[in-house]
Amino acid sequence: MTVLNLGSINIDIVFAVPHIPAPGETLSSTGREVFLGGKGTNMSVAIARAGGTVRHIGAVGPDGGWTVERLRAAGVDIGFIAELEEVTGQALIAVDADGENTIILYPGANRALRHDAVMAALAEAGPGDRLLLQNETNLQAEAAREAKALGLAVTYAAAPFDADAVKAVLPTLDMLFLNRVEAEQLTQATGQAPADLGVRDVVITLGADGCDWIGPGGVQHFDAVPVEPVDTTGAGDTFTGYTLAALERGLSMPAALELAGRAGALMVTRHGTSDVIPTLDEVRAFAG
Numbered sequence: 001m002t003v004l005n006l007g008s009i010n011i012d013i014v015f016a017v018p019h020i021p022a023p024g025e026t027l028s029s030t031g032r033e034v035f036l037g038g039k040g041t042n043m044s045v046a047i048a049r050a051g052g053t054v055r056h057i058g059a060v061g062p063d064g065g066w067t068v069e070r071l072r073a074a075g076v077d078i079g080f081i082a083e084l085e086e087v088t089g090q091a092l093i094a095v096d097a098d099g100e101n102t103i104i105l106y107p108g109a110n111r112a113l114r115h116d117a118v119m120a121a122l123a124e125a126g127p128g129d130r131l132l133l134q135n136e137t138n139l140q141a142e143a144a145r146e147a148k149a150l151g152l153a154v155t156y157a158a159a160p161f162d163a164d165a166v167k168a169v170l171p172t173l174d175m176l177f178l179n180r181v182e183a184e185q186l187t188q189a190t191g192q193a194p195a196d197l198g199v200r201d202v203v204i205t206l207g208a209d210g211c212d213w214i215g216p217g218g219v220q221h222f223d224a225v226p227v228e229p230v231d232t233t234g235a236g237d238t239f240t241g242y243t244l245a246a247l248e249r250g251l252s253m254p255a256a257l258e259l260a261g262r263a264g265a266l267m268v269t270r271h272g273t274s275d276v277i278p279t280l281d282e283v284r285a286f287a288g
């Protein structure tokens with residue numbers, strides 16, 4: 001079984017600044033670091049590090065060769081990552097001395113995916129494979145419909161949240177991941193509680209409060225592993241990737257969510273995103 005992850009690949013450029021610049025202000029940065037980012041990337045890396053099989057469906061520009069190489073080195077199947085003329089997606093992130101940040105996202109190649117390339121990737125899927133989507137690419141609804149028609153499970157992580165984007169894929173979904181804020185936004189947008197959306201499994205992550213699984217048997221709560229968080233970036237992506245990899249390896253949903261909670265907790269004890277997503281061995285060794 002393979003997770004086909006139709007997802008973003010970003011180059012994160014992080015500038016250290018003394019304060020977040022005001023409108024009209026020109027400010028010198030005191031530091032610059034470049035990271036591999038994007039929700040799609042994070043989830044692909046998390047699935048691979050969790051021992052799952054993942055094929056990334058996406059695109060980069062002529063500047064993105066190193067990002068694809070990093071994904072390959074992490075164990076991700078890169079055979080369906082196209083190189084387009086558009087530049088690779090970029091996030092320009094300014095972080096001030098207090099850790100406050102401001103982010104400008106340029107989707108670039110992530111929102112220029114070609115219909116024929118995405119359909120060709122789906123046509124390679126086998127029985128039991130799963131399509132995973134987030135809201136950082138184009139062609140989400142088209143891919144979800146095709147995957148459902150092919151009999152694949154379809155999973156959506158509704159971030160960055162957009163009510164119309166969720167509604168467009170909702171009828172195709174087997175599984176939906178939301179954080180607490182996204183769950184409230186979706187309830188407002190649809191007028192329906194998560195249990196009434198018609199999706200078999202809805203997982204609502206609650207940060208330090210763990211998660212709720214709304215499944216065929218009702219609602220089940222899972223406590224978080226208590227830790228001292230230093231950076232919560234990427235916790236949700238790590239959690240989603242670990243859950244799907246565990247299901248792929250045959251674990252039950254409760255066992256998968258328990259493992260994913262440990263991975264999410266370990267992740268928030270680390271600074272950084274895709275580079276520091278823990279491996280399965282690290283999560284197993286993590287006492288919490």
Ligand code: ADP
Nearest residue numbers: 179205206207208210224229235236261264265
């Ligand atoms: P997102 O990053 O999408 O907002 P959450 O913050 O809800 O997602 O985190 C996802 C999961 O990671 C949580 O369900 C939990 O298991 C784990 N996690 C996140 N923050 C903490 C924390 N402070 N302590 C322990 N576990 C955490």
